[in-house]
Amino acid sequence: MNLNRRPFFKGFPKFVAASDELEVDEAGRSIYYWWWSFLRLSPVLWFAQETGIKPTDPQIAKVAESFGDLRTRYFDTWWRSTGRVIFAESKRPASVQLLAxxxxxxxxxxxxxxxxxxxxxxxxxxxxxxxxxxxxxxxxxxxxxxxxxSQAEFKLHTKRYRLHTIEAEYWVMLYRLLYPNIEVWRIGDRLQVAPQHRVRDGDGSILNSSKHALNSLTGRYLYKGRYSLLHAERGSFPNTDAIELSARHQPFGLKHQTDYRAATQDGKDGTKSVWAQWLDREFAAGLKFEIVCRQHVEHKMKMPDGKTRLRMAAFISGESDLLS
Structure with missing residues (x-):
C-alpha cells in the first residue's frame, strides 16, 4: 500500500497508519483520544449541543461546530466521522529532494x-x-x-507532552466532577496516581505523613486538568497554561445565563443538575472500573458477597477508607 496516500497525523508516533482500522486503533492510543475525552467533560459544549445555543466566544463556538456531537461515548465512531478530518494534515511535511x-x-x-x-x-x-x-x-x-x-484544521499546541500525565489529569478531574465533595488526597489514593505515597493501612487508618504529599500531587493534576479543559474548549491542546475566568463569566451571554446555570449547577437542596446526571450516566461506570483496576481488586469484585464488592461504593465516594 502506498502510505503517501494515507492521512498524515502529527499526533501519531509514526504519523501514518496503513489502513482505516489501524488508524482508528492508533488514534485511540494517541493524544487525539485525550483531546476528545477532555472535551466531553465540558459543560459549555454539552449545553451547546443539548440546546443548539451557540457560545458567545468565537473560539468555543468553532470547537462546538467542528468537533461534532461529543455526547456519543464511542471514540471509534467519532474518529471516523470527525476526528480524522479535523486532525489530518492538509499538506505533508517537506522532504529532502535532489534538484535537477x-x-x-x-x-x-x-x-x-x-x-x-x-x-x-x-x-x-x-x-x-x-x-x-x-x-x-x-x-x-x-x-x-x-x-x-502543522497544516491541520486543529493543531496540537505542542509536541512536548506525556500521555501518562495527561491521562492522570483527566481521571482526577473526572473524579472531582462526579464527586465534588471528596477530598483531593482520596482521589489520588483511589486512582493510585502515586503508589509510592501509601496513605491507608489494612484497617483503613490514614498515614498523615503520606497524605499531605499525595494531596499536593493530586491537586496539581486537578488544576492542570482544569486548565487543559478550558484551553481544549478554545481549540488548544495539550495546554496547561494558566487561564482564569471571571466569576461572572457567561459563556452564552446574559440572555441564556440563567438556563445554563440551572442545567449545569446542582441545586442548593442537593439535587443533581441535568448536566451532573448526564455525567453519572456516561462516566460513573468507567471511573469505577478504572479504580478497581488501579486498586488491583478485579478478582475480588467477582465475588457477589465479598467485602471488597460491598465496600466499593462507599470507598469511591470517600465515605469509607476500608476496601478489603
Missing part, C-alpha cells in the same frame, strides 16, 4: 529551506560533518516547534 540542474530556473525557492552545493569528490563522512555544521547554524534542532508548522 536543468530545471533550477523553474524551482520555487523557499526561504524556509536550506540550499547547498555538495561536492561528490570528497569523502562521505566529510560531507556529512560539514553538512551538520552548516545545518546547526540555521536549524532549531530539538527546539524546533513541530506543532507550529
Amino acid at each position: 540542474l536543468d530545471q533550477l530556473h523553474e524551482h520555487p525557492f523557499d526561504p524556509n529551506k536550506l540550499y547547498l552545493e555538495v561536492p561528490l569528490s570528497i569523502r562521505q563522512q566529510t560531507i556529512v560533518k560539514q553538512f551538520k555544521a552548516l545545518l546547526s547554524d540555521v536549524h532549531a534542532g530539538r527546539g524546533l516547534d513541530l506543532a507550529a508548522h
Whole structure:
C-alpha cells in the first residue's frame, strides 16, 4: 500500500497508519483520544449541543461546530466521522529532494529551506560533518516547534507532552466532577496516581505523613486538568497554561445565563443538575472500573458477597477508607 496516500497525523508516533482500522486503533492510543475525552467533560459544549445555543466566544463556538456531537461515548465512531478530518494534515511535511540542474530556473525557492552545493569528490563522512555544521547554524534542532508548522484544521499546541500525565489529569478531574465533595488526597489514593505515597493501612487508618504529599500531587493534576479543559474548549491542546475566568463569566451571554446555570449547577437542596446526571450516566461506570483496576481488586469484585464488592461504593465516594 502506498502510505503517501494515507492521512498524515502529527499526533501519531509514526504519523501514518496503513489502513482505516489501524488508524482508528492508533488514534485511540494517541493524544487525539485525550483531546476528545477532555472535551466531553465540558459543560459549555454539552449545553451547546443539548440546546443548539451557540457560545458567545468565537473560539468555543468553532470547537462546538467542528468537533461534532461529543455526547456519543464511542471514540471509534467519532474518529471516523470527525476526528480524522479535523486532525489530518492538509499538506505533508517537506522532504529532502535532489534538484535537477536543468530545471533550477523553474524551482520555487523557499526561504524556509536550506540550499547547498555538495561536492561528490570528497569523502562521505566529510560531507556529512560539514553538512551538520552548516545545518546547526540555521536549524532549531530539538527546539524546533513541530506543532507550529502543522497544516491541520486543529493543531496540537505542542509536541512536548506525556500521555501518562495527561491521562492522570483527566481521571482526577473526572473524579472531582462526579464527586465534588471528596477530598483531593482520596482521589489520588483511589486512582493510585502515586503508589509510592501509601496513605491507608489494612484497617483503613490514614498515614498523615503520606497524605499531605499525595494531596499536593493530586491537586496539581486537578488544576492542570482544569486548565487543559478550558484551553481544549478554545481549540488548544495539550495546554496547561494558566487561564482564569471571571466569576461572572457567561459563556452564552446574559440572555441564556440563567438556563445554563440551572442545567449545569446542582441545586442548593442537593439535587443533581441535568448536566451532573448526564455525567453519572456516561462516566460513573468507567471511573469505577478504572479504580478497581488501579486498586488491583478485579478478582475480588467477582465475588457477589465479598467485602471488597460491598465496600466499593462507599470507598469511591470517600465515605469509607476500608476496601478489603
